[in-house]
Amino acid sequence: xxxxxxxxxxxxxxxxxxxxxxxxxxxxxxxxxxxxxxxxxxxxxxxxxxxxxxxxxxxxxxxxxxxxxxxxxxxxxxxxxxxxxxxxxxxxxxxxxxxxxxxxxxxxxxxxxxxxxxxxxxxxxxxxxxxxxxxxxxxxxxxxxxxxxxxxxxxxxxxxxxxxxxxxxxxxxxxxxxxxxxxxxxxxxxxxx
DNA sequence: ACGCAGATTTTCT
DNA sequence: GAAAATCTGCGTT
Numbered sequence: 001x002x003x004x005x006x007x008x009x010x011x012x013x014x015x016x017x018x019x020x021x022x023x024x025x026x027x028x029x030x031x032x033x034x035x036x037x038x039x040x041x042x043x044x045x046x047x048x049x050x051x052x053x054x055x056x057x058x059x060x061x062x063x064x065x066x067x068x069x070x071x072x073x074x075x076x077x078x079x080x081x082x083x084x085x086x087x088x089x090x091x092x093x094x095x096x097x098x099x100x101x102x103x104x105x106x107x108x109x110x111x112x113x114x115x116x117x118x119x120x121x122x123x124x125x126x127x128x129x130x131x132x133x134x135x136x137x138x139x140x141x142x143x144x145x146x147x148x149x150x151x152x153x154x155x156x157x158x159x160x161x162x163x164x165x166x167x168x169x170x171x172x173x174x175x176x177x178x179x180x181x182x183x184x185x186x187x188x189x190x191x192x193x
Numbered sequence: 194a195c196g197c198a199g200a201t202t203t204t205c206t
Numbered sequence: 207g208a209a210a211a212t213c214t215g216c217g218t219t
Contacts, residue, residue: 046211055211057204066204083212084201090211103211122214130212172211 003155005148011074015093015100019047019183020165022091022102025157026110031137036115038136040107040126041157044184044191046170048090050100054175058099069144070099077152079133079143086130089138091147091154105129105171105182108190128192160185 006025011018028039048056057080058067069078069092076092078101090101107126109116116125116135126132133139138152147154168182171193184191 048211057211062205064204080211081203082210084203084210086212088211105211128213170211174210177211 003157006075006154006156008073008075008148011091011093012095013093015047015049015102016181018091018093019045019102019181022104022154023165023183023185024160026155027104027107027132027136028153028155029112029136029138030151031142032115036112036137038109038112038115040109040111040132040136042104042106042154043108043188044104044106044127044182046103046105046183047093047181048101048103049181050094050098053100053179055170055173055177055179056100059175061099063099067099070101071097072144073146075147077142077145077147079138079140081140082130087133087139088129089133089142103129104132106184106188106190106192107132107135108188109135124190127190131192 022042022045025042030037051061058070069076073096078090078092089104092101094100109125120135125135142152164186166186167180169178170182
């Protein structure tokens with residue numbers, strides 16, 4: 001993958017805009033070495049919009065060791081562990097010290113199929129936040145790292161056409177699940193559920 | 194096709 | 207001690 005990395009200023013905007021804007025871009029992972037590079041086009045995301053969002057980990061400005069990366073610079077990876085066994089990947093948004101992020105929920109696999117299958121041993125490979133992390137080798141070791149350079153990065157992809165982006169309620173949460181902050185590509189067969 | 198329970202650990206109450 | 211931004215396997219329909 002040789003595309004230009006998405007710049008920090010892209011992430012330093014309202015989280016909902018960043019979420020829509022990430023659709024079509026490419027997530028590239030060099031975990032395990034460049035030889036085992038894996039990559040996928042982002043087709044589904046969710047916005048977690050900050051201290052006022054009951055579903056956001058930083059709701060009410062809960063600044064703890066866990067949520068610290070959310071307060072970091074835009075374009076940082078926030079990787080958290082949940083349900084005792086799963087990792088999930090977010091891109092930190094808004095200016096530094098404003099704790100918000102976009103959860104990457106599904107990818108269309110485009111490179112490194114053999115590596116993905118070896119890691120996952122199951123289909124689908126990248127439809128679901130924990131599944132794509134497993135397929136790309138994303139773990140807590142990447143928490144707090146830049147998404148502009150390094151082993152995990154987001155590079156320019158193809159912009160979806162207007163009308164190709166659908167909106168819906170967020171998944172897997174109880175508080176404010178109905179806020180329409182999930183965005184996905186209309187005709188993608190790679191979105192979760 | 195659908196529904197339910199288990200896995201398993203971090204974080205906060 | 208309970209819940210969590212989930213996924214899987216196994217049961218039943």
